[in-house]
Amino acid sequence: MSTDAAADLAGLTARATALDAADPVAHARERFALPEGVIYLDGNSLGALPASVPAAVADVVRQQWGTDLIASWNTHDWWGAPTRIGDAVGALVGSAAGQISVGDTTSVNLFKCYVAASRMRPGRRVVVSDPGVFPTDQYVLEGAAALAGLEIVHSRPDGVPDVLRERGDEVALVSLSHVDYRTGELWDLPGITAATQAAGALSLWDLCHSAGVVPVGLDEHSVDLAVGCGYKYLNGGPGAPAFVYVATRHQGDFDQPLTGWHGHARPFAMEGSFAPAEGIARARVGTPPLLSMLALEEALRAYDGLDMTQVRAKSLSLTGFFVECLRDLVPDAVLATPLDDVRRGSQVALRHPQAYAVVQALIARGVIGDFREPDIIRLGFAPLYLSHADALAAAQHLAEVLANDEHLEARFTTRSTVT
Numbered sequence: 001m002s003t004d005a006a007a008d009l010a011g012l013t014a015r016a017t018a019l020d021a022a023d024p025v026a027h028a029r030e031r032f033a034l035p036e037g038v039i040y041l042d043g044n045s046l047g048a049l050p051a052s053v054p055a056a057v058a059d060v061v062r063q064q065w066g067t068d069l070i071a072s073w074n075t076h077d078w079w080g081a082p083t084r085i086g087d088a089v090g091a092l093v094g095s096a097a098g099q100i101s102v103g104d105t106t107s108v109n110l111f112k113c114y115v116a117a118s119r120m121r122p123g124r125r126v127v128v129s130d131p132g133v134f135p136t137d138q139y140v141l142e143g144a145a146a147l148a149g150l151e152i153v154h155s156r157p158d159g160v161p162d163v164l165r166e167r168g169d170e171v172a173l174v175s176l177s178h179v180d181y182r183t184g185e186l187w188d189l190p191g192i193t194a195a196t197q198a199a200g201a202l203s204l205w206d207l208c209h210s211a212g213v214v215p216v217g218l219d220e221h222s223v224d225l226a227v228g229c230g231y232k233y234l235n236g237g238p239g240a241p242a243f244v245y246v247a248t249r250h251q252g253d254f255d256q257p258l259t260g261w262h263g264h265a266r267p268f269a270m271e272g273s274f275a276p277a278e279g280i281a282r283a284r285v286g287t288p289p290l291l292s293m294l295a296l297e298e299a300l301r302a303y304d305g306l307d308m309t310q311v312r313a314k315s316l317s318l319t320g321f322f323v324e325c326l327r328d329l330v331p332d333a334v335l336a337t338p339l340d341d342v343r344r345g346s347q348v349a350l351r352h353p354q355a356y357a358v359v360q361a362l363i364a365r366g367v368i369g370d371f372r373e374p375d376i377i378r379l380g381f382a383p384l385y386l387s388h389a390d391a392l393a394a395a396q397h398l399a400e401v402l403a404n405d406e407h408l409e410a411r412f413t414t415r416s417t418v419t
């Protein structure tokens, strides 16, 4: 190592130590059970296991299911779980109680919102959506559009005001992701929501990559509808249920198409025809997966006592510091993520022609990130369990992989089903 490089590294190490010592959420790391020697940069795809979840799930299985049996619907309030856990999610995304229901998948919740929104704006047939959106958002929109007779107009989020100027009176809904799943770009939710509503349309935000790391401010910014994922930064576990937000002012008109018995006004009257429940309960469909629901509820306790402003500051500090490390250690790195704090979610994405193989070589060194088509190395920084020392170590591993051409080894180029 040259004298300059050694000095850079010493400086970065000192900075990491100082930043970690001053980190007000550092203690949350103890709330997670991560394997030794792993730097986990994929909490944006599957959040890490909160240490208290295994015992809580074991209790649900043995006590609530095994011993208390069917009575648990009342005695452990299984029935109230979707809205009770919805309120806990709401505390992280800036929603007052009674506006979020947890259950189903993000895909299913999107479907409810697309169709309900089209019914809430009967004279308008256009849905504006980002062509770069996560595929399921586009696929489900195609399905809903075919059923509801909608026209999909594609626009990047920053082009939405132009679309609204041209065709605003035809637009029923503007449906966007808060954070781009590939590049990590954070879009202007307050500004786009205001422009959407000024045109008489509704806003739907997909919070999959912002819930749990960005305060969001759903109520503060008068968002109409939102959906999000339970298994990413919320750490609910594989296949954890998703959530849907319907602002109180819209709940009476939220005529969603999946009219299952859990969304009925009187589910146990077993009436012959559907009548929607009051409030957010009408977003429910059928019996929720309670083991997963209650695992998510326990996982959310990892946020107890944490202030989302501090969580966001830590997240920005981690990604900002990682970029600083790259500047010194991997100066050729091509960033896909904006450097401006107000435009950055909680991940750093790099472009590389052999991105898949680079990710595999990093994984072999215990640095777990993921690859996204076509050329993205995606590194998620979950602020509750990562340190600045982890960010520096990850940058060092990346520098070594590239310097040694480890990614050119044949064993790193074979693709698995899940990338």
Ligand SMILES: *Cc1c(COP(=O)(O)O)cnc(C)c1O
Binding pocket: 105, 106, 107, 108, 134, 136, 137, 177, 181, 206, 208, 209, 229, 242
């Ligand atoms: C992860 C993710 C999803 C996942 O949808 P599921 O139906 O839960 O599989 C949807 N949209 C976005 C933007 C995502 O990042």
